[in-house]
Amino acid sequence: MPAWIDAHFISLLNGLAIGSLLFILAVGLSLIFGMMDVLNLAHGVLFLAGAYAAWWLAGASPSWPQFLAAVLVAGAAGALAGSGLSLLVERLARRSHLDQALLTLGLTLIAADALSAAFGDDVHTINPPPGLDGSALIFGKAYPVYRLALIGLGAVLAAAVHLVVERTSIGALIRATVADRHMVASVGVDERRVKLAVFAVGAALAAIAGVLGAPVYGARPGLDGTALLLALVVVVIGGLGSVRGALVGALVIGEIESLGRAVLSNLASFVLFGALALVLVLRPRGLFGAASGARS
Amino acid sequence: MTAQARRRLAWLAALAVLAVAPLVLGTYASATLSRILAFALFAASLDLLVGVTGLPSLGHGAYFGTGAYAAGWVAIHVTRSGPVTLVAAAVAGAVVAAIAGSVAVRARGVFFLMLTLAVGEIVEQIAQSWQSVTGGSDGLYSIPSTELAGISLGDVRWFCWYALGVFAAGMAVLRCIGGAPLGQTLRGIRDNEPRMRALGYRTYHYKLAAFVIAGAIAGVAGGLLAAQQRLVTPADLGFASSVPVLLAVIIGGEATWWGPCLGAAIVVILRDVLGPSLGGHGSLVLGVVFVAVVFLLPGGLARIRIGAGAGPARGTVR
Amino acid sequence: MNHARITRRRLLGAMGATSALALLPACKSRSEGGGGGAAGGGRIKIGLVVPQSGVYATVGNEMKRAWELWLERHGGKLAKLDVTTVVADEGESPQTGVPAIQKLIQSDQVDAIVGIISSAIALGAKDLVADAKKLMIVANAGAAKITAAKSPYIWRTSFTNAQIAAAMGKHLATQAGAGPVYAIAPDYAAGAEVIKGFKDAFEAGGGKLAGEAKPAFGKTQDYQPFLTGIQGSGAKATFCFFAGAEAIAFVKQYAQFGLSAQIPLYGSGFLTEGAAVLAAQGDAAAGIQTTLHYSSELDNPTNKDFVAAWKAKYKDPPAVYAVQMWDAASVLNRALATATALDGDSLAKAMSSVGTIDDSPRGPWSFDGQTPRQKIYLRKVEKRGDAYVNAVVTDLGETAPVY
Secondary structure, eight states: HHHHHHHHHHHHHHHHHHHHHHHHHHHHHHHHHHHHOOOOTTTHHHHHHHHHHHHHHSSSOOHHHHHHHHHHHHHHHHHHHHHOOOOOOOOHTTSSHHHHHHHHHHHHHHHHHHHHHHSSSSBBBBOOOOTTTSSEEEETTEEEEHHHHHHHHHHHHHHHOOOOOOOHHHHHHHHHHHHHHHHHHHHHHOOOHHHHHHHHHHHHHHHHHHHHHHHOOOBBBTTTHHHHHHHHHHHHHHHHTHHHHHHHHHHHHHHIIIIIIIHTTTHHHHHHHHHHHHHHHHHHTTOOOSSSSOOO | OHHHHHHHHHHHHHHHHHHHHHHOOOOOHHHHOOOOOOOOHHHHHHHHHIIIIIOOOTTHHHHHHHHHHHHHHHHHHTTBHHHHHHHHHHHHHHHHHHHHHHTTTSSSSHHHHHHHHHHHHHHHHHHHOOOHOOOOOOOOOOOOOOOOOTEEESSSSHHHHHHHHHHHHHHHHHHHHHHHHHHHHHHHHHHHHHHHHHHHHHHHHHHHHHHHHHHHHHHHHHHHHHHHHHHHHHHHHHGHHHHHHHHHHHOOOSSSHHHHHHHHHHHHIIISSTTTGTTTHHHHHHHHHHHHHHHOOOGGGOOSSSSSSSSOOOOOOO | OOOOOHHHHHHHHHHHHHHHHHHHEEEOOSOOOOOSSSSOOOOOOOOEEOOOOOOHHHHHHHHHHHHHHHHHHTEEEETTTTEEEEEEESSSSSHHHHHHHHHHHHOOOOOEEEEEEHHHHHHHHHHHHHTTTTTTEEEEETHHHHHHHHHHTTEEESSOHHHHHHHHHHHHHHSTTTSSSSEOOOOOHHHHHHHHHHHHHHHHTOOOOOEOOEEETTOOOOOOOHHHHHTTTOSSSSEEEOOHHHHHHHHHHHTTHHHHHHHHHHEEGGGGGGGGHHHHHHGGGTTOEEESSOOTTTTSSHHHHHHHHHHHHHSSSSEEEEEEHHHHHHHHHHHHHOOOOHHHHHHHHHHHTTTOBBOTTTTTTEETTTEEEEEEEEEEEEEEEEEEEEEEEEEEEEOOOOO
16 A cells, blocks of 8 residues: 555544544534525534433443433434524524524523533543444554444435435425525425424434534533534535535545644644635635535 | 714713722722723724624634734733734734735625634634744733833723723724714615615725724724733634624624623623622523524614614614 | 603613622722631631633542542631632633632632642733732642742642653653654643653653654544554654543543554653543553652552542542642641731741641652652552552652753
8 A cells, every 4th residue: 555545544534434423413504504594503502412412311331222312312302402493593584694693603602501501511521332432453553443333324324315305305395495495485385394394304413413423522511612613614615505515525624634633733723714714705605505506 | 962962971971980980899890890891892893894884703803812912912022011012903903804804805694704703713723823922822921011101000990091091092983983984885885785886886995994994993902901811812812702792792782882882791791700600601691691682682782762662773684 | 552661771770780789799899808817716718729611620629629628627727717718710721710810819809829720821820919919829730930930929739740741751761662752742831841841851861752742732532643643653652641531532542543552651640640530541541651749559658548538538549639739738737827917928938938748648748949849650550459540660759840
């Protein structure tokens, strides 16, 4: 194997793992933004809530039933929170998009503080469930099995979301709403129901990402800000309202965070936010977002 | 008395009350008042962007923090004279705002919001990495106390009066701009930019001008905070600084004169003064107040009108 | 429609009244601290500054417990003065820590300040405290500049970062076959000093560094990029400094990525310090060697008593943070016994005549330029019973503070 790849392939692999996690987190944000032009600034705190759910239900060393329960509970809580957010944001539908974004910001503050009131202010670490807590040897180098599982899960979820959005009638409805919501309304579909569903599913995915990310990132105050920024970068670079864009964006950002940090160390953060700024200026709709709306 | 004369009298009365305050309040309260004044000037500068020009910025902390670092650096390495540090702060804030603004004001609405967020993060990252100048993640500490024309302002009360002077000067500058033709143009751009362009105004230049002025005044406010805290950290530049100031502007009332100042006072008091007694949950209360204002009082607290309840008589829908 | 008219004037009036009420307690600018002299029947107000949030929260909790245990065993008094403790949360960074200390001095009017874990916060606050002429006993922060200026008000019962790192540097230089060493520590005041202290001592003894790295402090959760860097540098050993939650994450990932089997890990003692930290690290910590001025396994009578008393109340064994805070209380107790008054100048004067501390669990030590001159021990993580502890390998001798 070429020397450069041999030295860096663990970083490349890790980038895929982080990227998979970011995809699960960001795909909801991308669709919400693409469909409603609402910048859901509460997306990060949903991730944090999922992480705390993992710690609360599963503790530091979870068993499989506990871990799965955490995933389910986080998903349900996320869906509930998403529906609530959708309804609240809908009430401001006639005001500017800025007001809707600010509303989500205010709710984030409340939720973040409530979470640290409920779960304390210190940093919690969580182990992966048994069976996934070892390391595998890949071409002679050790790599945690749990992160390999994340890559697999990310691929499965990406395929599932792609199938839903491309091949089902609900997916067609979502794509249509992203492309032209007024037309969808005039055709007779209640676009509010579609929005509610997308918000709920997107929020549920963000919370589930929090549970899945807990063995890597732990649960701590301030994690919501980190998660939100990363999700925003993914969504902007990948494209608004595009699942394919979210996947590509997530993998790119995952690689910047792993390979980028290994090669460039602190410059990686500049690359990250510089790329964000560049894309916002040159092509605000992102790499895969169409000018008027989105494809999958 | 005309409305304008009444307003002027109200301003003078408020300044008079603030001038007497340090004589009555204790040390800690006076120090808090200085922080409120710095933060209020910061919020008022953001209002020039958000309320007057219609540019919602979620990264205004970058210029505030840059000004704070510049003032702190000058105080440590060059001179302790207050006015010199503030001029350095204003210039630093203006320069960074010019660079960022030349790129940012090309975007609109939520994209502008995200771009300012990105800029804020980049500037915070620079502060973390540029250890030799900014001290990295430890921040710039051991900033000496300010001097004004040779007199040391180490005493909390004297510093409070100094802060009041700077605040009054900054607000006066903002009011002048607001009343001048420039202010009218900016409001026009906020209300209907395409029409302004059709009328022949080069809106990009006006927006950039507003961005730079707001950045300069935010820098001055940052310089004031650096002198009060005697410490500047990267957190003064990023999200942790940009969010509370935006909250202050929205809660207090955008495009009003004393709204952002009121909002700033509320944020500082809730977060820093009442925070410990609320079990450290000042942010929770702040969030609740903010959401309530967004839902129920869309123009902010300053817009509550005489008459039946609170009327959201605001500008046109953006 | 006859709603109550919320006029702007009324609203403003209501707000003004509320804020005036809120600020009223701050109006009392009289000095409230410490009535009476040091001799018999007075009160003293101590500000306890510990992190109650962020990556060092568990460390802060232990320090608070140590303070409470000392007071409990001494009737709640320091040298016959009744103690009122005001706890302040230093948080994780100077942005929260320095205002918290400012509040203690200006609003709570404490007589002395004890605590502070983070070097960055101690550096940010030292001018504030010196200007206010209050005694501050730093119970953990190790940055050199904290006491380098020799302000009479700033004392320390802990260590300097370089003191502990240099001990390991000297030791590793004598280990033939240790090979090039990679140094890694978080990017803030303490981390930079540790790397420098280690590097100076190690290279002076003939060693070579394979490389160094400084992950962002408080923000790095995934150490993979740095671990890959260590593997690619050709290092034969790694020297690191992490504490609290970061120590847990680093040690676990060090094992997960296969480095613990190939590249032995050495550290500044905080890496494996604290029962909660060792428990969370589990098997990943086995065999790690560190240097520190304390271990719960130290074999002297004072330590045996201390550990027994601690375990009786808190079940898990104590760590160095508890001992440093314990010594801070003990030192303050000695100073107050000879102090003539409770203002900063008298307390500072009393502190300078404290002499050798011979009843400390870490062994006897004394102040050298307001920072301890003490023994440093080499320790190794081993399993005793069903828990991991830092077994003492050898005594590396007494060292003065290294700046």
